[in-house]
Amino acid sequence: MPKNAFYAQSGGVTAVINASACGVIETARKHPDKIGKVYAGRNGIIGALTEDLIDTSQESDADIAALRHTPAGAFGSCRFKLKGLDQSKAEYERLIEVFKAHDIGYFFYNGGGDSQDTSHKVSQIGEKMGYPITCVGVPKTVDNDLPITDNCPGFGSVAKYIAVSIREASFDVASMAKTSTKVFVLEVMGRHAGWIAAAGGLAAEKEGDGPHIILFPEIPLDKDKFLAKVKDAVDKYEYCSIVVSEGVKNAEGKFLAEAGTRDAFGHTQLGGVAPVVAQMVKDALGYKYHWAVADYLQRAARHIASKTDVEQAYALGKVAVELAVAGKNAVMPTVVRVSDNPYKWEIGSANLADVANVEKKMPRDYITADGFGITESCRRYLQPLILGEDYPPYENGLPKYVQLKNVAVPKKLSSTYTLKK
Amino acid sequence: MPKNAFYAQSGGVTAVINASACGVIETARKHPDKIGKVYAGRNGIIGALTEDLIDTSQESDADIAALRHTPAGAFGSCRFKLKGLDQSKAEYERLIEVFKAHDIGYFFYNGGGDSQDTSHKVSQIGEKMGYPITCVGVPKTVDNDLPITDNCPGFGSVAKYIAVSIREASFDVASMAKTSTKVFVLEVMGRHAGWIAAAGGLAAEKEGDGPHIILFPEIPLDKDKFLAKVKDAVDKYEYCSIVVSEGVKNAEGKFLAEAGTRDAFGHTQLGGVAPVVAQMVKDALGYKYHWAVADYLQRAARHIASKTDVEQAYALGKVAVELAVAGKNAVMPTVVRVSDNPYKWEIGSANLADVANVEKKMPRDYITADGFGITESCRRYLQPLILGEDYPPYENGLPKYVQLKNVAVPKKLSSTYTLKK
Numbered sequence: 044m045p046k047n048a049f050y051a052q053s054g055g056v057t058a059v060i061n062a063s064a065c066g067v068i069e070t071a072r073k074h075p076d077k078i079g080k081v082y083a084g085r086n087g088i089i090g091a092l093t094e095d096l097i098d099t100s101q102e103s104d105a106d107i108a109a110l111r112h113t114p115a116g117a118f119g120s121c122r123f124k125l126k127g128l129d130q131s132k133a134e135y136e137r138l139i140e141v142f143k144a145h146d147i148g149y150f151f152y153n154g155g156g157d158s159q160d161t162s163h164k165v166s167q168i169g170e171k172m173g174y175p176i177t178c179v180g181v182p183k184t185v186d187n188d189l190p191i192t193d194n195c196p197g198f199g200s201v202a203k204y205i206a207v208s209i210r211e212a213s214f215d216v217a218s219m220a221k222t223s224t225k226v227f228v229l230e231v232m233g234r235h236a237g238w239i240a241a242a243g244g245l246a247a248e249k250e251g252d253g254p255h256i257i258l259f260p261e262i263p264l265d266k267d268k269f270l271a272k273v274k275d276a277v278d279k280y281e282y283c284s285i286v287v288s289e290g291v292k293n294a295e296g297k298f299l300a301e302a303g304t305r306d307a308f309g310h311t312q313l314g315g316v317a318p319v320v321a322q323m324v325k326d327a328l329g330y331k332y333h334w335a336v337a338d339y340l341q342r343a344a345r346h347i348a349s350k351t352d353v354e355q356a357y358a359l360g361k362v363a364v365e366l367a368v369a370g371k372n373a374v375m376p377t378v379v380r381v382s383d384n385p386y387k388w389e390i391g392s393a394n395l396a397d398v399a400n401v402e403k404k405m406p407r408d409y410i411t412a413d414g415f416g417i418t419e420s421c422r423r424y425l426q427p428l429i430l431g432e433d434y435p436p437y438e439n440g441l442p443k444y445v446q447l448k449n450v451a452v453p454k455k456l457s458s459t460y461t462l463k464k
Numbered sequence: 465m466p467k468n469a470f471y472a473q474s475g476g477v478t479a480v481i482n483a484s485a486c487g488v489i490e491t492a493r494k495h496p497d498k499i500g501k502v503y504a505g506r507n508g509i510i511g512a513l514t515e516d517l518i519d520t521s522q523e524s525d526a527d528i529a530a531l532r533h534t535p536a537g538a539f540g541s542c543r544f545k546l547k548g549l550d551q552s553k554a555e556y557e558r559l560i561e562v563f564k565a566h567d568i569g570y571f572f573y574n575g576g577g578d579s580q581d582t583s584h585k586v587s588q589i590g591e592k593m594g595y596p597i598t599c600v601g602v603p604k605t606v607d608n609d610l611p612i613t614d615n616c617p618g619f620g621s622v623a624k625y626i627a628v629s630i631r632e633a634s635f636d637v638a639s640m641a642k643t644s645t646k647v648f649v650l651e652v653m654g655r656h657a658g659w660i661a662a663a664g665g666l667a668a669e670k671e672g673d674g675p676h677i678i679l680f681p682e683i684p685l686d687k688d689k690f691l692a693k694v695k696d697a698v699d700k701y702e703y704c705s706i707v708v709s710e711g712v713k714n715a716e717g718k719f720l721a722e723a724g725t726r727d728a729f730g731h732t733q734l735g736g737v738a739p740v741v742a743q744m745v746k747d748a749l750g751y752k753y754h755w756a757v758a759d760y761l762q763r764a765a766r767h768i769a770s771k772t773d774v775e776q777a778y779a780l781g782k783v784a785v786e787l788a789v790a791g792k793n794a795v796m797p798t799v800v801r802v803s804d805n806p807y808k809w810e811i812g813s814a815n816l817a818d819v820a821n822v823e824k825k826m827p828r829d830y831i832t833a834d835g836f837g838i839t840e841s842c843r844r845y846l847q848p849l850i851l852g853e854d855y856p857p858y859e860n861g862l863p864k865y866v867q868l869k870n871v872a873v874p875k876k877l878s879s880t881y882t883l884k885k
Binding site for chain 1: 473476477479507510534535536537538540541542543544624627628629631632633635636637638639640641642643644645648650666667669736738739754755756757758759760761763764765766767768770847850851852853855858860861862863865
């Protein structure tokens with residue numbers, strides 16, 4: 044009897060994490076000699092700990108195929124990090140208990156840095172705790188900060204959404220600038236790294252195109268230089284279009300989003316660096332402004348996903364299963380860039396030991412010397428990641444996203460597990 | 465010699481106002497016996513007052529065709545309202561001076577309520593001031609508040625963007641709700657009417673789908689009822705997805721966006737009702753939240769425009785010219801709904817006298833009795849307006865929007881006109 048597989052989604056979801064799930068499940072179904080059923084964790088690893096497993100074999104081939112064009116986490120995700128084997132022995136023992144009860148021999152963990160650290164720890168329980176399991180990580184993160192892989196699935200689609208959105212909004216502001224709005228500020232995700240903000244820069248392909256300014260978390264805001272640059276753009280082009288990362292800090296190293304506004308009771312208002320930046324411009328230069336905060340819209344925007352991103356997300360899920368059935372443990376498939384132009388990529392693999400706890404930073408030479416734009420090398424890196432459109436099917440004017448039945452696997456254990464809050 | 469035409473874009477731009485421009489210019493080019501050149505006002509009516517005209521005959525057929533898939537105002541728009549003939553006689557005289565100098569016999573004004581009021585006044589200068597001109601309004605407004613026409617071009621595309629976005633974000637929050645974000649708030653445009661907020665309701669097609677709550681400007685916020693409804697959604701579905709109109713007011717009739725937050729100096733922070741609503745939920749119920757403000761992204765989102773909207777915008781521009789060459793003055797083409805399902809429409813026409821200064825409100829029976837959702841009759845009205853996709857072409861992963869040459873018509877007048885600030 045082939046062993047069953049466990050698959051879970053972890054951390055912040057993306058427009059294409061379900062494409063990886065689709066790759067995992069469709070490929071597992073092609074290897075019935077090696078893999079029995081694929082059980083998904085309801086709400087990620089929590090589903091394993093609480094023995095709340097979803098039987099994906101109850102889903103039709105058509106519904107599994109539809110995962111490829113459905114955003115967010117079809118089985119639920121969670122923010123829950125397992126500590127080391129020493130500190131959290133009870134949790135690993137619980138995992139083994141559940142895996143054993145459901146005859147699980149494969150573990151696929153679809154997530155970012157923290158999750159691949161967990162994958163790595165789970166991959167060691169065979170050796171350290173005597174429960175043989177083949178553990179393969181599946182990369183995912185809009186933050187694009189996993190090492191070794193050229194890029195992370197999820198990022199390309201956010202990048203495309205932001206580049207498209209700031210191009211469109213820049214056209215809008217340019218139309219209105221004569222008598223109305225002169226400054227537009229779009230806030231994007233990326234608390235620690237400016238990858239997403241940088242992607243906005245792709246929209247500016249020639250002199251004068253928006254965005255005219257990008258504010259990165261890597262570059263502490265020099266207010267005077269920033270304001271001078273805003274004025275310069277308005278003088279030259281009649282308007283100024285700005286992309287700001289949520290993680291931008293002031294010269295004192297404080298998040299601008301926290302330094303700025305307070306609610307009526309004097310509490311710090313969290314989130315919302317865009318209004319702070321817009322107000323800063325208004326106070327100093329008097330320009331009328333508008334601002335937008337994309338928040339979840341950006342990472343859920345499957346309707347404008349990058350085709351490259353979708354294909355890579357699927358391929359990474361597929362290869363994860365192929366690695367597992369080939370007996371590889373403690374690995375993670377990666378995107379390997381073969382060439383920039385024409386863009387070519389293939390799937391490689393990395394050891395989880397080399398992935399865990401390593402964060403890929405944006406190189407300083409991807410940001411222009413003045414700190415407000417992207418360089419040609421950055422553009423060369425980012426450009427291919429947003430290539431191609433992969434539109435979902437529509438019904439009643441809306442994208443037809445699948446909601447799975449998510450039938451629970453009958454529990455086999457009498458013991459229960461209570462999550463610590 | 466046929467007379468030239470003047471075309472101008474007015475007020476807030478949309479994803480499809482250029483489709484109307486495309487309809488006007490392409491149709492004018494088919495009537496060289498009746499219409500000479502089409503001159504566009506640079507930055508709307510200001511271009512006429514300052515004799516800053518754009519010669520659209522310098523643009524290639526291909527570039528004019530590309531207007532159909534390009535958002536925002538290709539010639540620039542403005543917020544500038546002409547007062548009545550009595551109060552602003554000098555401005556009307558200036559218009560006539562410019563029209564006479566450039567042999568302009570047709571006036572096409574592409575805008576919303578205020579603009580059609582201006583169209584109406586200009587249509588009277590033939591009779592009242594002795595300058596014969598054929599004046600036809602072209603409707604446009606994301607606010608969907610023009611009378612007589614079944615709907616306004618620009619609205620359907622915003623409606624589609626908001627419905628798609630809240631569906632996607634709702635999928636995202638649903639995935640995360642177990643351990644993280646439970647409440648998501650999306651702020652949309654519509655200071656005076658809830659049409660756009662209502663469109664978000666289209667995303668909820670069955671029990672449990674987001675959005676679970678819509679906050680309309682028509683319904684003063686009952687905080688206790690609202691919070692109870694948020695709690696109910698979280699209890700039932702694990703999360704609550706909310707669409708809030710920027711124009712929502714509290715029980716005292718004040719904009720919630722203004723009542724809530726102050727900046728660090730105690731100034732009222734304008735804009736941003738989403739964070740106020742999110743914080744209200746957090747304070748009362750403790751749920752983790754995320755919020756987004758779509759702002760210009762929603763009205764510029766040509767990448768996800770409604771095909772119905774694009775086709776209507778084009779047709780209205782086309783018919784405006786056909787009405788003009790047929791000698792109709794002081795009219796505006798309208799969308800006439802022939803049937804809901806299957807949706808059929810045709811172009812009719814209204815007298816500008818009946819359009820000017822009349823605002824179409826959202827019927828109370830489009831909002832559910834509890835004030836937090838849309839009714840079936842509202843859905844029946846809105847649904848067809850978001851039907852169909854009309855994707856722009858892409859290059860380098862980005863929509864290929866046209867930027868016209870916008871060559872100025874040589875000035876003929878020695879007199880100048882200075883805009884009052």
